[in-house]
Amino acid sequence: MNYPVWYIPSIGGGTIIATIAIIHVFISHFAVGGGFWLVLLEGCARHRRDRPLYRFTRNFARFFLFATLVCGALTGVGIWFAISLVQPSGTSALIHRFVFVWAAEWVLFLVEIVSIIVYLHTFDRLSSRRHLAIGGIYCAASWLSLFAINGIITFMLTPGVVARQGEVFSAFFNPTFFPSLLLRTCLAILLSGLFVTAVAAFSKDRPLARRLIRIAGAGCLVALGAALPAVFWYLKNLPAPVRTLVEGASPTIVRSLAVARPAAAILSVGALLALWRPGRIGKPAAMIGLAAGLLLMGSFEWTREAARRPYVLQGSIYSNGQRADRPLKEPFLSSTPWSKSTEPGRELFKFQCYACHTLGGINNDILQRTQGMDAPALEAYISQLHAIRPFMPPFIGSPDERRDLAVWLANQQRSGSKP
Amino acid sequence: MNVLVPTAEALPAGWPLLQGLLLLVFPLHLLAMNGLLGTTAVVLLIRRRNRPLDRALAPRLTASLPILMALTINLGVASLLFSQTLHGQFFYPAAILMGRYWLAIIPLLMTAYAGLYMLDADRAALRIRPLPALCLILALLLTVPFFLTNQQTTMLDLTHWRAYFIEDGGSLLNLKDPTVWPRYLHFMVAAMAVGGLFTALTGRRLGEHNPPLGAYAERIGLRLFSRMTLLQFGIGILFLWQLPQPVRWFILGGNLTGGLLLVTAVGIALAMLACAVQRLPGLCTFLLVMQVFVMSGLREVVRHASLAGQFLPADMPVLWQNGALLLFATVLLAGTAVLVWLTRQAMRPPATAVISETESEDDRAMRL
Numbered sequence: 097m098n099y100p101v102w103y104i105p106s107i108g109g110g111t112i113i114a115t116i117a118i119i120h121v122f123i124s125h126f127a128v129g130g131g132f133w134l135v136l137l138e139g140c141a142r143h144r145r146d147r148p149l150y151r152f153t154r155n156f157a158r159f160f161l162f163a164t165l166v167c168g169a170l171t172g173v174g175i176w177f178a179i180s181l182v183q184p185s186g187t188s189a190l191i192h193r194f195v196f197v198w199a200a201e202w203v204l205f206l207v208e209i210v211s212i213i214v215y216l217h218t219f220d221r222l223s224s225r226r227h228l229a230i231g232g233i234y235c236a237a238s239w240l241s242l243f244a245i246n247g248i249i250t251f252m253l254t255p256g257v258v259a260r261q262g263e264v265f266s267a268f269f270n271p272t273f274f275p276s277l278l279l280r281t282c283l284a285i286l287l288s289g290l291f292v293t294a295v296a297a298f299s300k301d302r303p304l305a306r307r308l309i310r311i312a313g314a315g316c317l318v319a320l321g322a323a324l325p326a327v328f329w330y331l332k333n334l335p336a337p338v339r340t341l342v343e344g345a346s347p348t349i350v351r352s353l354a355v356a357r358p359a360a361a362i363l364s365v366g367a368l369l370a371l372w373r374p375g376r377i378g379k380p381a382a383m384i385g386l387a388a389g390l391l392l393m394g395s396f397e398w399t400r401e402a403a404r405r406p407y408v409l410q411g412s413i414y415s416n417g418q419r420a421d422r423p424l425k426e427p428f429l430s431s432t433p434w435s436k437s438t439e440p441g442r443e444l445f446k447f448q449c450y451a452c453h454t455l456g457g458i459n460n461d462i463l464q465r466t467q468g469m470d471a472p473a474l475e476a477y478i479s480q481l482h483a484i485r486p487f488m489p490p491f492i493g494s495p496d497e498r499r500d501l502a503v504w505l506a507n508q509q510r511s512g513s514k515p
Numbered sequence: 516m517n518v519l520v521p522t523a524e525a526l527p528a529g530w531p532l533l534q535g536l537l538l539l540v541f542p543l544h545l546l547a548m549n550g551l552l553g554t555t556a557v558v559l560l561i562r563r564r565n566r567p568l569d570r571a572l573a574p575r576l577t578a579s580l581p582i583l584m585a586l587t588i589n590l591g592v593a594s595l596l597f598s599q600t601l602h603g604q605f606f607y608p609a610a611i612l613m614g615r616y617w618l619a620i621i622p623l624l625m626t627a628y629a630g631l632y633m634l635d636a637d638r639a640a641l642r643i644r645p646l647p648a649l650c651l652i653l654a655l656l657l658t659v660p661f662f663l664t665n666q667q668t669t670m671l672d673l674t675h676w677r678a679y680f681i682e683d684g685g686s687l688l689n690l691k692d693p694t695v696w697p698r699y700l701h702f703m704v705a706a707m708a709v710g711g712l713f714t715a716l717t718g719r720r721l722g723e724h725n726p727p728l729g730a731y732a733e734r735i736g737l738r739l740f741s742r743m744t745l746l747q748f749g750i751g752i753l754f755l756w757q758l759p760q761p762v763r764w765f766i767l768g769g770n771l772t773g774g775l776l777l778v779t780a781v782g783i784a785l786a787m788l789a790c791a792v793q794r795l796p797g798l799c800t801f802l803l804v805m806q807v808f809v810m811s812g813l814r815e816v817v818r819h820a821s822l823a824g825q826f827l828p829a830d831m832p833v834l835w836q837n838g839a840l841l842l843f844a845t846v847l848l849a850g851t852a853v854l855v856w857l858t859r860q861a862m863r864p865p866a867t868a869v870i871s872e873t874e875s876e877d878d879r880a881m882r883l
Binding site (some may be wrong): 098099100101102103104112116153158162165166167169170171173174176177178181184185187188189191192193194195196197198199200202204205206207209210213214218220221222226230233246264269300316433434436448503 | 516519521522525526527528536581582585587588591592593595596597599600603607609610611612613617618621624625628629632636647679680683684685750770815836838839840842843847850853854858860863865
């Protein structure tokens with residue numbers, strides 16, 4: 097990698113990306129599904145001349161705009177900022193391959209922003225037909241935005257037959273594009289339905305809240321039902337090594353799925369309860385539903401990220417930013433201009449391990465993972481790393497450099513274990 | 516060639532096209548950002564004075580701030596995208612060297628954005644004390660461009676890159692570079708001028724319904740605009756003086772494009788001053804838009820002169836992505852048409868004419 101590494105060993109770059117990304121995917125899927133709910137509720141209110149529902153929709157639109165623009169838009173930019181710092185080579189490769197897709201997504205983002213602002217500010221000013229059309233434009237722009245980003249994200253996991261740099265569409269419509277799009281659309285409807293439920297649960301108008309919770313519950317149930325075949329379709333289209341990781345070879349994915357199952361169960365039971373006895377869904381239940389939705393979404397994203405390992409761009413760039421075509425025995429530090437020659441062990445950790453491991457930090461701490469191993473054991477382990485743990489990239493470097501890393505890690509173990 | 520400069524990736528289209536796209540979106544970002552920052556400062560100033568006309572004007576201006584913020588962010592995204600495509604090999608190392616500050620931009624913007632919405636929503640309730648809130652928002656908004664100025668100058672100052680070997684934790688600002696402060700001041704004074712002009716334009720619009728308020732807004736806005744434009748001459752000369760000698764020479768006659776752009780910029784600035792004195796905010800706006808485009812072009816000339824010897828646009832490998840480019844052009848055209856339609860809807864007179872004194876707002880909405 098010929099980029100410098102932003103080194104904060106106690107926190108780790110991965111933790112920073114994950115923290116921003118989890119908030120962003122939660123809000124951004126709400127932003128996609130929320131437009132659908134706004135148009136549906138406003139249409140219902142106008143059709144039935146239901147004034148309380150109309151007022152609720154207007155207030156919900158205000159909350160929606162605040163949440164999606166302030167948190168959603170800026171955390172989206174935040175992910176980009178964070179990946180530029182932590183994975184510059186992967187980010188650069190993606191940007192150069194998909195710059196015009198991203199640019200098209202930027203236009204859609206602009207349409208989203210303008211349409212939702214105009215939608216909110218013309219609530220009581222325009223005719224029903226025009227106002228609903230503006231809502232419809234927001235829905236279309238936000239879903240197309242998801243369509244564009246989905247192609248880039250799925251390319252990172254399943255590039256398929258790796259297309260040449262200039263061929264964008266074969267890379268974009270890769271094997272998991274459509275299952276992922278269906279799954280994300282379902283998740284968007286589900287999460288925004290949970291937000292509708294949460295806002296309704298806080299309403300003082302209980303009859304209105306019950307009606308809304310019932311409608312939102314029905315939507316969530318449909319979304320959950322449609323998500324299930326999408327998950328199987330997604331799994332079916334994964335290449336064999338990735339599927340092996342998802343089916344249990346990756347401890348991270350095992351932990352992640354252990355969270356997803358109860359979350360999905362809570363949401364299914366909650367949606368049925370919302371349909372059957374909407375009055376039972378109060379503020380605590382609505383908050384539990386939102387938390388379960390967040391866990392389900394987080395678990396899906398965590399699984400997808402973990403399934404991509406040992407790559408950040410499947411088949412071409414490893415998760416530590418090293419190019420996959422680099423010879424494994426090649427001396428590493430002498431061909432890495434941003435490394436210092438004075439501390440080879442530290443530099444090797446920084447350039448090859450730190451992207452996923454912290455040093456005494458909270459996430460994937462390398463001192464915990466290598467506890468009890470001395471320098472010779474570590475050296476032997478490092479040489480077989482990718483064979484023992486297929487989700488880890490191989491060590492790149494000469495035998496001397498491998499020894500330097502092992503000795504440095506063993507020294508860190510000793511200094512880290514001191515009281 | 517400096518060994519620390521990473522290998523550049525193949526460009527997805529020819530350099531002139533991508534550079535043209537950057538020069539299209541970056542000035543628009545600057546206009547929105549300057550409007551946001553300058554208008555926030557104007558709101559703070561008139562909130563402090565708290566005279567009756569100030570009290571009437573402040574909420575009108577505050578209502579525009581969240582919209583300006585949304586546009587600033589959106590247009591900033593496009594600028595970053597094309598800048599990273601063109602200069603990624605300089606862009607990423609510069610951001611990594613100051614990673615802590617670079618990432619801090621996001622929470623700073625988020626807090627300022629949330630504050631602006633709350634301030635706007637709180638007009639009637641008055642639960643938020645506007646002065647402390649505005650001071651905080653303005654401080655945050657002033658901090659973000661300071662970090663961006665550091666990142667942009669780090670991109671050009673490759674000697675500063677070696678500091679990474681002493682400090683790799685992302686806390687390296689480029690404060691020893693003599694161009695940082697003049698460059699930052701240059702942007703901030705420009706922002707205050709644009710804020711003044713935005714206030715004057717708001718006054719022109721308000722004048723249709725409330726002539727005294729409109730005239731007042733126009734007067735204070737144009738006064739701020741002309742003073743800041745005058746001050747900009749001094750800051751501009753200071754900035755020019757602090758540029759490295761070869762770069763300075765490049766735009767003072769060594770390069771035809773650079774020299775022409777500089778002369779045009781000075782001419783437009785003088786014309787803007789004359790228009791401000793003549794109270795012609797519409798013409799001032801036209802000239803200002805031209806000025807921002809010209810200055811953005813000059814900025815690119817300075818960038819190329821600063822990176823001379825490190826890369827040549829003509830040497831960059833290109834792998835044309837014609838299909839994707841066509842897709843973008845189509846989306847851009849369709850998106851522009853939709854944006855025009857949306858803007859027209861926002862400008863339409865309300866269809867909810869009051870037909871009865873007893874009719875509520877909800878009833879009117881239902882009638883539509």
